[in-house]
Amino acid sequence: MKEKVCILVLLLLNFSVFSQEFTRADTLRGSITPERAWWDVTHYDLKVTVNPSEKTIEGSNTITYKVTKPHNIMQIDLQAPMRIDKAIQNGQDISFTSEGNAHFLELQQPQELGEEQNITLFFSGKPKVARRPPWDGGFTWTTDNNGKDFIATSNQGIGASVWWPLKDHPADEPDNGVTVSVTTPKNLMNVGNGRLLKVIENENSKTWVWNVLNPINTYGVNMNIGDYMHWKETFKGEKGPLNIDYYVLRENEAKGKKQFKQVPMMIEAFEHWFGPYPFYEDGFKIVEAPYLGMEHQSSVTYGNGFKNGYLGRDLSGSGWGMKFDFIIIHESGHEWFANNITNKDVADMWIHEGFTCYSENLYVDYYFGKKASSEYVIGLRKNILNDRPIIGDYNVNSRGSNDIYYKGANVLHTVRQLIENDKKWRKILRGLNKTFYHQTVTTKQVEEYISKESKIDLTEFWNQYLRTTDIPKVEYEVNGKELKFRYVNIVENFDMPVIAIINGKEKWIYPTATWKTLETPKPIETFEIKKDFYVDSEKLM
Secondary structure (H helix, E strand, O other), X not given: XXXXXXXXXXXXXXXXXXXXXXXXXXXXXXXXXXHHHOEEEEEEEEEEEEEOOOOEEEEEEEEEXXXXXOOOEXXXXXXXXXXXXXXXXXXXXXXXXXXXOEEEEEOOOOOOOOOEEEEEEEEEEOOOEOOEOOOEOEEEEEEOOOOOEEEEEEOOOOOHHHOOOEOOOOOOOOOOOEEEEEEEEOOOEEEOOOEEEEEEEOOOEEEEEEEEOOOOOHHHOOOEXXXXXXXXXXXXXXXXXXXXXXXXXXXXXXXXXXXXXXXXXXXXXXXXXXXXXXXXXXXXXXXXXXXXXXXXXXXXXXXXXXXXXXXXXXXXXXXXXXXXXXXXHHHHHOOOEOOOEEEOOHHHOHHHHHHHHHHHHHHHXXXXXXHHHHHHHHHHHHHOOOOOOOOOOOOOOOOOOHHHOHHHHHHHXXXXXXXXXXXXXXXXXXXXXXXXXXXXXXXXXXXXXXXXXXXXOOHHHHXXXXXXXXXXXXXXXXXXXXXEEEEEOOOOOOOOOEXXXXXXXXXXXXXXXXXXXXXXXXXXXXXXXXXOOOOEEEEOO
16 A cells, blocks of 8 residues: 555656646536536437527527436536526526526525426527637538538537536436427528437428437537538448438538448448447438538538548558548547547546547558558657646546547557457457446546456556656667666556567567566567557667
8 A cells, every 4th residue: 555655646746747727617617516416417408599690599408307416506507608598497487696607506496316307598699609620619600612601510628518508517418318409591401419300390490300319428419500412321230220321511412422432431340349339329420511520429520621531631641541531430430439438527538539549540450451550550659749648637627638649549559469369459449338338437447447358457557658748668788699678767567568579570578667688599680669569769789
């Protein structure tokens, strides 16, 4: 126990240099406050009218929830300049106070343990315009080449509360999904999550009613409004027929039908590696959007210009990144990691982005082979900054470094090497999606699951790669037939084995913080660490 405490203190001292100042607003946004803790969301019924000419929206959200402990103050999140106009429960107006983007409702109805209740919030305003979607999120208001309105939401980082009122915390997904009704001008279509239940013809508008049956992370709830054309197909998947729907602007029909042939290829590859698509009941659709794209659950948005690569370039520099459309593959990979398995706290966002960046590598593996996939993920390392740890600060809505993508993928690729059994590795990836099916999780749960199923104690491995910016370095010396080696830049007790290539032949070596010696049958002419391991190496003499 004393040793563990000392390690923890060292880690905390190491991480303190990355700390930053957080405000009460950060805590209200990022933690399970007492005003959030006592109620569990079971369903959202969201109704929105969109006014393109004024760039405003108005509507209501009826929240159905279960009381998990008696309380009468409810925290609702809605970001300025949007406003809550009124709150009603059982026909009674509810008063509330506001502290920034957090609004505290004083409920008069008794909140009895175990009861299911609902409350309706009316809201309106001119939502924040996304300056650089999807990273700097909000609403995108633009027009297509024919001058028709082309509108979309994207709010992964900023949160769903940028445009509608809810409990805006990833730990609480609506257990029974959402119903979203969007009223648009008559000449436009809205495409949302799940399945289209009906279209209501109004005098000068249409209301598009979409329904999601499964739990959904709230940043994945979206609307896409435009002059869309639609086609569909059925994929024979692991759980039976899967409906796939495609929506592109009318002007891009030919491009879409050519490029989106990669969608069933993606489903096939990811069902192989990760298990069945997690939302058969809600179908899968890909929707053209006026920005690069995002992982909206069962409604993946696309804006990659109908060409391979990332806006036409290969992020890995290996050549393999031009063999697929980055947005189709990456954003769809999030259906398994982000939408099926969702982090409980934004600090653990690497679960979303690390695994999904790694999914690109597995797509390459499925269609082009293991060597190609290795070259792809290793090529991504040039994008790693090691500026901050992958894991961020908890309870303040703060994710870690952007290394959650490329470093996260390389960390997982390294785990694959340690397991040294691709059938077992695939079983672990599928097992994650089965064990944590439709759940919110912590990084600790994911770490422990992989350690348990691989039968490798990865405690120091995770601490090294997720909680520090130091990359383990193998220092070595060569003297004839003698090889001396050790690790530097490591946390205490880090002892990951690696494959060395000595005179062209692979051999496992077992570095630690202390020098080790290996005698070889012949003089050592060449030595390197296999590139599949995310470590540095340096020859000292």
